[in-house]
Every structure is written in structure tokens, then in C-alpha cells.
Amino acid sequence: MFVLKVAVEMKNISKTFADVVANNDVSIKVKAGEIHVLLGENGAGKSTLMNILSGFYTPDSGEIFIHGKKVELTSPREALKCGIGMIHQHFKLVNSFTVAENIIMGNGNSALRLDMKAGIEEIKKVSQEYGLQVDPKAYIWQISVGEQQRVEILKVLYKGADILILDEPTAVLTPQEAEGLFETLRKMAKKGCAVLLITHKLDEVMEVADTITVLRKGSVVGTVNKADVDKRKLSEMMVGRETFLRTGKIDNHPGEELLTLDRVTVLNDKGIKALKGISIGIRRGEILGIAGVAGNGQKELAEVIAGLRKAEDGRILLRGENITGLSVFDRINRGISYVPEDRLGKGLVPGMNIQENLVLKKYRSAAFSRGAFLKISKIREASREMIEKFDIQVSDMYSPVKFMSGGNLQKTLLAREVSDTPDVLVTSYPVRGLDIKAMESIYDLLIEQKRRGCAILFISEDLDALFQLSDRIAVFYGGQVMGVLRPEQTDINEVGLMMMGSKKTGVA
Amino acid sequence: MKTRIVLEKVCVPKRRQLAYRILAVVLALVLGAAFLGVMGFSPMAIYRKMFGGAFGSKYGITETIVKTIPLMLAALGVSVAFRMKLWNIGAEGQLYMGCFAASWVALRFPGLPAYVMLPAMFMAGMLGGGLWALVPAVPRALFGTNETLSTLMLNYVAILWVDYLVFGPWKDPKGFNFPITPEFSEAAFLPAFGNSRVHIGLVFGVLIAAVLYIVLKYTKWGYEIRVIGESREAAEYAGMKVIKNILLVMFLSGALAGLAGMAEVSGITHRLQSGISPGYGYSAIIIAWLSRLNPWGIIVVAFLFAGLLVGGYSVQTIGLSASIATMLQGMILFFVLASEFFTEYRIKLVRREGVKNGE
Numbered sequence: 001m002f003v004l005k006v007a008v009e010m011k012n013i014s015k016t017f018a019d020v021v022a023n024n025d026v027s028i029k030v031k032a033g034e035i036h037v038l039l040g041e042n043g044a045g046k047s048t049l050m051n052i053l054s055g056f057y058t059p060d061s062g063e064i065f066i067h068g069k070k071v072e073l074t075s076p077r078e079a080l081k082c083g084i085g086m087i088h089q090h091f092k093l094v095n096s097f098t099v100a101e102n103i104i105m106g107n108g109n110s111a112l113r114l115d116m117k118a119g120i121e122e123i124k125k126v127s128q129e130y131g132l133q134v135d136p137k138a139y140i141w142q143i144s145v146g147e148q149q150r151v152e153i154l155k156v157l158y159k160g161a162d163i164l165i166l167d168e169p170t171a172v173l174t175p176q177e178a179e180g181l182f183e184t185l186r187k188m189a190k191k192g193c194a195v196l197l198i199t200h201k202l203d204e205v206m207e208v209a210d211t212i213t214v215l216r217k218g219s220v221v222g223t224v225n226k227a228d229v230d231k232r233k234l235s236e237m238m239v240g241r242e243t244f245l246r247t248g249k250i251d252n253h254p255g256e257e258l259l260t261l262d263r264v265t266v267l268n269d270k271g272i273k274a275l276k277g278i279s280i281g282i283r284r285g286e287i288l289g290i291a292g293v294a295g296n297g298q299k300e301l302a303e304v305i306a307g308l309r310k311a312e313d314g315r316i317l318l319r320g321e322n323i324t325g326l327s328v329f330d331r332i333n334r335g336i337s338y339v340p341e342d343r344l345g346k347g348l349v350p351g352m353n354i355q356e357n358l359v360l361k362k363y364r365s366a367a368f369s370r371g372a373f374l375k376i377s378k379i380r381e382a383s384r385e386m387i388e389k390f391d392i393q394v395s396d397m398y399s400p401v402k403f404m405s406g407g408n409l410q411k412t413l414l415a416r417e418v419s420d421t422p423d424v425l426v427t428s429y430p431v432r433g434l435d436i437k438a439m440e441s442i443y444d445l446l447i448e449q450k451r452r453g454c455a456i457l458f459i460s461e462d463l464d465a466l467f468q469l470s471d472r473i474a475v476f477y478g479g480q481v482m483g484v485l486r487p488e489q490t491d492i493n494e495v496g497l498m499m500m501g502s503k504k505t506g507v508a
Numbered sequence: 509m510k511t512r513i514v515l516e517k518v519c520v521p522k523r524r525q526l527a528y529r530i531l532a533v534v535l536a537l538v539l540g541a542a543f544l545g546v547m548g549f550s551p552m553a554i555y556r557k558m559f560g561g562a563f564g565s566k567y568g569i570t571e572t573i574v575k576t577i578p579l580m581l582a583a584l585g586v587s588v589a590f591r592m593k594l595w596n597i598g599a600e601g602q603l604y605m606g607c608f609a610a611s612w613v614a615l616r617f618p619g620l621p622a623y624v625m626l627p628a629m630f631m632a633g634m635l636g637g638g639l640w641a642l643v644p645a646v647p648r649a650l651f652g653t654n655e656t657l658s659t660l661m662l663n664y665v666a667i668l669w670v671d672y673l674v675f676g677p678w679k680d681p682k683g684f685n686f687p688i689t690p691e692f693s694e695a696a697f698l699p700a701f702g703n704s705r706v707h708i709g710l711v712f713g714v715l716i717a718a719v720l721y722i723v724l725k726y727t728k729w730g731y732e733i734r735v736i737g738e739s740r741e742a743a744e745y746a747g748m749k750v751i752k753n754i755l756l757v758m759f760l761s762g763a764l765a766g767l768a769g770m771a772e773v774s775g776i777t778h779r780l781q782s783g784i785s786p787g788y789g790y791s792a793i794i795i796a797w798l799s800r801l802n803p804w805g806i807i808v809v810a811f812l813f814a815g816l817l818v819g820g821y822s823v824q825t826i827g828l829s830a831s832i833a834t835m836l837q838g839m840i841l842f843f844v845l846a847s848e849f850f851t852e853y854r855i856k857l858v859r860r861e862g863v864k865n866g867e
Binding site for chain 1: 514726727728729731734735738739741742744745746747748
């Protein structure tokens with residue numbers, strides 16, 4: 001075997017934001033031709049490190065060598081010149097442009113003339129080389145999320161990058177699409193590219209990595225070869241203690257059906273049917289998982305239950321009562337809670353403090369108001385209790401919640417939504433972007449609610465979590481239910497196929 | 509050696525933000541001084557004269573207070589709408605409609621006794637301004653039209669409407685052809701303090717500031733206004749009635765501006781006349797912004813702005829236009845808006861070289 005050359009070397013990198021140390025004396029080496037995974041919890045400093053490498057941030061100290069040459073990466077443009085391209089979690093594509101236009105954009109071989117034809121040829125060549133199939137003439141809005149990601153990758157390859165950074169690329173993909181992506185990454189590595197992958201999913205790491213660097217709290221815990229480790233060892237390195245993936249669901253025999261959707265049809269913001277006459281029910285003490293690639297009707301499902309979106313057709317029943325026409329307010333009063341996908345801006349008011357946020361839905365109740373006035377001291381008291389009970393870390397009760405961490409924001413939101421002992425709890429992607437510890441406490445909260453007898457709708461993109469928590473899983477595709485399965489009677493592959501549109505007959 | 513400018517997002521403490529704002533005002537005055545200097549005046553002498561004119565004598569102070577009243581009322585109105593991120597810049601027009609409605613009561617029913625007349629004018633003024641603000645508020649609430657443009661444009665309509673009345677049907681036949689209406693009956697005069705021109709409108713202003721402060725801070729409605737202002741989505745999610753609140757708040761905003769108008773006709777001019785407001789409604793926007801929408805802050809800033817206005821009049825005697833005050837107001841607004849930038853960002857100079865020896 002020949003020795004791989006070092007493509008990237010980052011030496012003693014440190015970066016501090018205000019008083020948070022994001023990277024502390026971090027050194028890593030990435031070889032050309034390998035897939036190098038950066039593993040760590042949220043806030044471990046992975047993204048900061050990669051943003052430094054791609055020129056978005058300048059380090060406070062430290063040195064960077066690319067192919068053995070010391071470089072100053074002061075801007076993304078500069079980084080690209082050195083062959084470094086980053087594929088962000090949130091795509092940076094112009095929706096109303098074609099694939100080819102997006103790829104060629106900003107490539108300025110000539111300021112005046114734009115040779116689309118040659119560009120398209122070039123794109124086809126590159127896409128064939130790496131197995132990145134996409135139609136160069138399609139518009140971005142017409143293609144799927146997986147395809148959009150391919151466009152992002154093509155964009156940096158087209159610009160000649162041989163060092164690729166991908167920030168949690170599988171978060172938006174189906175298992176099959178993810179498999180395709182890994183295939184591409186392997187091809188790129190084979191051709192001599194250095195591939196850097198940021199993730200916190202252990203399965204992916206074991207599948208695709210050659211080398212793994214684990215970060216914790218801004219420092220490198222260690223760099224290991226995949227062959228020398230297993231999942232357990234990696235998760236230990238990541239969190240600094242042994243974690244367990246929760247198994248053994250508490251089965252408290254779900255009771256009667258609390259919430260029923262009967263042939264419900266809902267339009268999305270563009271006026272297109274997002275839910276096409278779906279019927280599902282959730283029982284007391286049950287967690288119904290909703291699987292599906294984002295954008296297949298999950299958001300509309302959550303909103304139509306919460307009353308934020310109108311049902312065009314069909315009925316929604318709560319404990320047998322038809323609530324289809326009721327307002328959000330009436331539904332809150334009848335015990336429907338909703339943890340929306342956008343924590344800040346929808347679930348929480350960014351500029352207001354934690355007390356004001358904790359009473360967002362209950363400020364009208366007799367506990368917190370008398371006549372026109374709010375009971376300020378009661379609100380403060382109740383907030384203190386909730387902060388304690390749900391173990392929310394706050395520096396002060398009066399600073400805007402927008403300065404809180406993702407995990408604490410989610411705890412705040414959940415604390416408010418469950419403190420009213422709701423009958424129905426709708427949660428959209430409740431652990432998105434959270435680290436393992438925060439994730440565990442959120443899952444604990446959900447399980448506790450289930451035990452109490454709450455009917456929970458759990459929308460998630462994390463199939464592992466869906467399998468562990470759900471009593472049943474409904475798979476959504478194109479606004480329809482592809483099937484409802486019991487996790488113990490199916491596997492991830494089957495669900496993955498259904499997420500791509502294959503139907504399953506028979507209902508669990 | 510190359511240096512590069514980098515912007516960094518930072519959280520600036522409140523006290524520092526206030527310091528920036530004060531610095532912005534000072535810088536505006538410095539630039540104004542430079543401008544006066546270029547024009548061949550002695551800036552210090554002029555500033556001293558302006559200050560003396562506004563605050564240096566009993567007459568100056570009472571005049572300043574007189575001008576504070578409409579500025580304060582209109583600014584309080586503007587601030588309520590701004591709280592909800594409704595950019596109502598139509599206070600000027602709403603003030604004019606308040607003048608119009610209050611004058612209509614006074615001119616149409618001259619025989620009313622004061623204890624009926626004044627409350628009726630009070631209600632009419634608020635109703636006039638409030639309804640005028642509802643005109644752009646309804647399409648805003650229902651269809652999301654841009655209220656910045658519509659409120660601004662309606663100012664011209666309102667001003668021209670009043671002009672039409674005072675030049676036409678309402679013109680005082682004994683007014684030597686001036687664009688004024690006949691004087692109101694005495695029952696329509698707001699009571700004044702002693703023999704000064706400072707009228708009871710001052711008390712309204714302070715009371716309203718106090719009520720607004722309490723409403724915003726301690727009531728359910730105030731809480732709703734703040735939530736809707738921060739995030740409409742969150743408000744809808746919490747089951748608040750956003751459309752109803754947009755209408756209510758715009759009405760209240762316009763009603764306060766309308767009250768400023770009522771106070772002017774009933775307390776000062778005792779008649780409706782062309783150009784009754786020298787731009788109070790516009791200054792109100794600057795005042796509301798400078799005081800960060802805080803009702804107490806508005807009282808203070810309105811008083812200072814009134815001083816600027818009165819000071820501007822006092823330099824007319826040495827051959828300078830009173831619009832010097834307007835110019836300074838404009839500069840202050842520019843500088844304050846620019847200083848807002850520093851409440852969120854910090855400019856950092858980064859040296860590119862020198863990294864060679866480990867920075």
C-alpha cells in the first residue's frame with residue numbers, strides 16, 4: 001500500500017467567541033484519498049473548525065498547511081483557491097435558477113461572455129466522473145433535496161476543489177439517498193480528494209469513515225482509525241462517559257383513541273395539497289412516530305392539528321368531539337400542545353425573557369392574570385419552579401431567550417408545553433440540532449408524558465429514535481400515509497423504502 | 509502590510525447603547541456646527557443663542573413646554589405602533605385629522621358649554637386620528653400591504669384636506685383672506701396654567717405616558733402587543749388575535765396623534781389653520797426612536813426636541829432660517845440610525861501579516 005499524502009494540516013488552532021472557547025489548541029491532519037470524520041456533540045467545535053478551514057472564520061492563533069504549504073485563509077474565496085470547498089447544511093442555491101446556472105455562477109471565466117453550453121458539458125463530465133446524477137437544465141425548485149445536495153457538491157468540484165467539507169450532509173436525506181452520497185464520497189476519496197465529514201451519527205461513521213477525529217468541548221479527544229474502534233468506544237470518547245442507546249420501551253397498553261384525523265386534506269403555503277385525505281389516530285399513552293423525508297406533509301400535519309392551518313376537507317376529532325373548525329386558542333384550552341419545528345420565532349419569542357416565554361400560552365389563565373393585569377410575581381414564581389423542575393440552565397431570568405443554547409431552548413419549550421398536562425402533544429423534530437445529553441433529557445420528557453397517558457405525535461427524521469420511542473410508526477410520502485408499522489415488526493430498510501414512496505398494505 | 513475590516517456580531521449592554529445614542533446626537537451637533545461654520549456663522553454663538561432661546565428665559569421654557577405637548581402625544585402614538593413593528597409614519601396626517609374633527613365639533617356646535625364641548629372635542633380628535641390610521645391598517649391587517657408607504661401618503665391627503673377647508677368652505681369671512689377658520693367659542697379653549705400658553709394637554713401627555721407604561725408592562729394586552737411585535741408567528745401559535753390587535757393598535761396610535769391635533773387647536777390656536785403643525789408628526793418618529801419607545805424617555809426627548817424647535821425660532825432674529833432646527837433634527841436622525849449598527853456589531857481591524865511569527 002502506498003502512503004497517502006497529507007492534504008490538510010491544522011496546527012494548534014484556537015478560536016474564542018466572546019467568552020466561549022470554540023476551539024482550543026486543535027490539531028488535525030487529513031490525508032488525500034481518505035474520508036476523515038469529525039465526530040462530536042453539538043457545540044464540540046466541529047463546525048467552527050471547519051468554518052476556519054473554509055475561510056469563514058479566522059483563527060485567533062494557529063497555522064494551516066494545505067498540501068504542505070502554509071496558507072492564510074482569510075475568505076471563502078481564498079480557501080477555494082486552495083482547493084477547499086464546503087457543503088453547508090443549509091444549501092446556498094438560487095431556487096429560480098437552473099442547476100447549471102447555480103454551478104457556473106460566480107465562476108467568472110470571463111466577465112462578459114457566459115458559455116452555458118461548454119459549462120453544461122463540463123458539468124456532465126464531472127457528474128459522470130463522480131456518479132452525481134442530476135439534470136443540469138432542471139430548476140432548483142423542481143428537484144429533490146437529495147439532488148440539491150448533489151448540486152452543492154458539483155458546485156465545489158466544478159470549481160476544482162480537492163478538499164471537501166460536508167456539514168452533517170445526511171440530515172436531510174433518506175437512508176437510500178444517504179447510501180448514494182456515501183458511494184460518491186468513496187469515489188471522491190479514491191480519486192485523491194480529501195473528504196471531511198462532520199456528523200454525530202455513529203452508524204454513518206462506522207459505515208463511511210477511514211479516520212475519525214473526536215472533538216469534545218473544543219479540544220481533540222483523539223484521532224483513530226475506524227478499524228480500531230467500535231460504536232461504544234466512539235460514543236464514550238464523544239461524551240466522556242458511557243452512553244446507552246435506550247432500548248426497552250415501556251409498554252403501558254395504549255388506551256382509547258384521543259385524536260382522530262379522518263380523511264383530512266390540507267394545502268401548503270403555495271396552495272398545493274400537502275395532505276391528501278389522510279386518516280390516522282393516536283391513542284392515550286401512545287407515541288405515534290411520523291417518518292418521512294422533510295417536506296412530505298409533516299409540517300402541515302402538525303399545523304392542522306394545532307389549528308394553525310385550515311383543513312380543506314375531512315374532520316379532526318378530539319375525544320370524539322369535532323374540533324375541525326376550532327381556533328388555536330380553543331384547541332390549546334382543550335389540551336392540545338404543539339412543539340413546533342422552529343423553536344425560536346414560533347415556539348419561543350426570541351427577544352423576550354424566559355418568564356414571558358413560559359407563560360406564552362397561559363398568560364390568560366386565572367393563575368397568571370386578574371382582569372386585564374398579569375400577575376407578575378406569580379409568573380416569576382412559576383417560572384422558577386419550571387426552570388428547576390426541567391433543569392433549564394439560565395444565567396438570568398430577564399435576558400432574552402435568544403441567547404440560550406439549543407438544548408435549553410428546547411427544554412424551555414417542552415417545559416411550557418407539557419406543564420399543562422396536555423392530552424395531545426405534537427412534537428416536530430424535537431431533538432434536531434441537540435447534543436446527546438440534551439437529546440436524552442428530551443426523550444425522557446416524552447416518555448414521561450406517555451406514561452402519564454398523553455397521546456404523542458412524534459415527527460422525526462431520525463429513524464433510530466423513531467424505532468426506539470414509537471409504539472407505531474406512520475410513514476409519510478407525498479402527503480399520504482404509506483403505511484403504519486410496529487417497530488418490532490419492521491426494520492429501517494423497509495421504512496426507508498416507504499419513505500421513497502413504496503406502499504405497504506395492512507395496518508398495524 | 510494589509511489590514512482588513514471585519515464585522516463581528518456582539519451583544520452590547522444597554523448602558524453602552526445609550527452612550528452610543530448620546531454620542532450620535534453630539535456628533536450630529538458637531539456636524540451641524542461645521543455646516544454653520546462653512547456658512548460663515550459662529551457655531552458656538554448660534555448654539556448658545558438657540559439654547560438660551562429655548563431654556564434661558566421663563567418665556568423660552570414655557571414655549572418649549574407648549575411645543576413639547578404635541579410632540580409628546582404624537583410620539584407616544586407612534587411608539588405604540590412601533591412596538592408592534594407597525595411602521596406608522598402617518599402621525600402627521602393623523603394629527604391633522606384630529607385637528608379637523610375637533611374643530612368640526614367646535615365650529616358646528618359653538619353653543620355647547622365647556623364641560624360638554626371639551627370632552628366632545630377630545631373624543632372627536634381621537635376618533636379623527638384613529639379612524640384615519642385605520643384606513644391603512646385594514647389592508648395591512650388583512651392583505652399585508654406596506655403600511656410605511658400608505659401611512660406616509662395619507663399624510664398629504666390629510667394636510668390637503670385641512671387646507672381645502674381653511675382656504676374654502678370653513679374660511680373665516682372676517683379673516684382678511686387668511687387660511688384660517690373663525691375663532692372657536694371660549695368653551696372650546698383648553699384651560700391653561702396661569703396666564704401662560706401651557707395648557708392642560710401637558711397633563712394628558714404625562715398621564716397617557718404613565719398609562720401606556722403600565723399597559724405595556726403589566727397587562728395581558730400589553731404582553732400581546734409585545735409578543736406580536738417580536739414575532740407574529742409566535743403570537744399566532746399562542747392563539748393570539750393578530751388581526752384584531754393590528755387594528756386596535758393602529759387605531760390607538762392614530763388616536764394619540766389625533767389628540768395632539770385636538771390639543772393644538774383647542775389649547776393654542778383656538779381655530780383651525782393652514783400648516784397648523786410644523787411637522788410634529790415627523791419629529792415624533794425621531795423622538796419615539798431616540799427614546800427606544802420608552803414612554804418616560806419620550807417625555808424627556810420630546811422636551812429636548814421642543815427646545816430645538818424653539819431655539820430654531822430664536823435664531824431667526826440674527827438672520828438664520830428657523831429650518832436650522834429641522835436640519836439638526838435630520839442630522840440627529842441620521843446619526844442615531846447609524847449608531848444602531850453599533851448596538852449589534854463591532855468593527856475589528858485584522859492584520860493580515862505578522863502571523864508569520866505566530867501572530
